[in-house]
Amino acid sequence: MTMKCSEVLACISEYVDKEVCPDSCSAIEEHLAKCSHCRAQVQTITQTVTLVRRMKNCCAQKDMVIRLQRRIVRIDRGKL
Amino acid sequence: MTTLDMEAEAALLDRAKTGDREAFWELAAGSVDPIYRLALRLMKREEDAEDVVQESFLKALDKIGEFQGKSRFNTWLHRIAVNQGLMKLRKRRSDVFSMDAPVGGGEEGDAHFMELADFGSSALEDLESSEAATVLESALEELPIDLRTIVVMRDVNRMSNDEVAQALELPLGAVKWRLHRARTILRDRLGEYFAERVCRTGETG
Numbered sequence A: 001m002t003m004k005c006s007e008v009l010a011c012i013s014e015y016v017d018k019e020v021c022p023d024s025c026s027a028i029e030e031h032l033a034k035c036s037h038c039r040a041q042v043q044t045i046t047q048t049v050t051l052v053r054r055m056k057n058c059c060a061q062k063d064m065v066i067r068l069q070r071r072i073v074r075i076d077r078g079k080l
Numbered sequence B: 001m002t003t004l005d006m007e008a009e010a011a012l013l014d015r016a017k018t019g020d021r022e023a024f025w026e027l028a029a030g031s032v033d034p035i036y037r038l039a040l041r042l043m044k045r046e047e048d049a050e051d052v053v054q055e056s057f058l059k060a061l062d063k064i065g066e067f068q069g070k071s072r073f074n075t076w077l078h079r080i081a082v083n084q085g086l087m088k089l090r091k092r093r094s095d096v097f098s099m100d101a102p103v104g105g106g107e108e109g110d111a112h113f114m115e116l117a118d119f120g121s122s123a124l125e126d127l128e129s130s131e132a133a134t135v136l137e138s139a140l141e142e143l144p145i146d147l148r149t150i151v152v153m154r155d156v157n158r159m160s161n162d163e164v165a166q167a168l169e170l171p172l173g174a175v176k177w178r179l180h181r182a183r184t185i186l187r188d189r190l191g192e193y194f195a196e197r198v199c200r201t202g203e204t205g
């Protein structure tokens, strides 16, 4: 059974995340072997996800956590 | 991120529910950075993001007695943070948003049959170039908020599709579809950039 391009494209994200079941996975790979269009889709989505995952991520400042903890202490005192 | 296993989390949760602040922090500490990242992507302003973080953790502390532990604590915090963020955005009125609204960006990505060049082997190293990073930053910033929320939870905070679905109270299929839409939009923006770069540098593609 062969998959259509539209069917492959519909599950491309899951395929890239390696979350498709083994059966679908081999059907997709069978299609990819023959279809350069879908191959390019898989490749560029894979690259995009990699780039997003490599983005520099901000971290919460220590001060923020300290301010939060102080607020909690104040709330707890208020309850006493 | 969350390295606690389910059992350890359940035990901490029991203690946290009795008012044990140390247990609460053990549960919550790993979520501070992810929640801040999410809040910053939602609010786009540091001071608003901090407010969302503070309000979310205080709300979690207040409501912990009602938390059943059916999802991970981190997932629950994301859920609270999204709600806090949206409430604040509605007040700000600069960004209209509903999780039930039609998926942003229309349907045109559905049959995306234009010929796609791959970004080239240098693309990944290129992200270290601040230019490509800026393109990605602004592409992410311009994503409709429902799609942006999902990308941040999934690809930045590395939550599973199930966790995202729980956090947003969306069917799993809706999360997958929106993630797919979001990645496609980002891909198209990056594709434009890399295609243009190839022209500029005179490489043959």
Ligand SMILES: [Zn+2]
Residues within 6 Å of the ligand: A004, A005, A006, A008, A031, A035, A036, A037, A038, A039
């Ligand atoms: Zn195809």
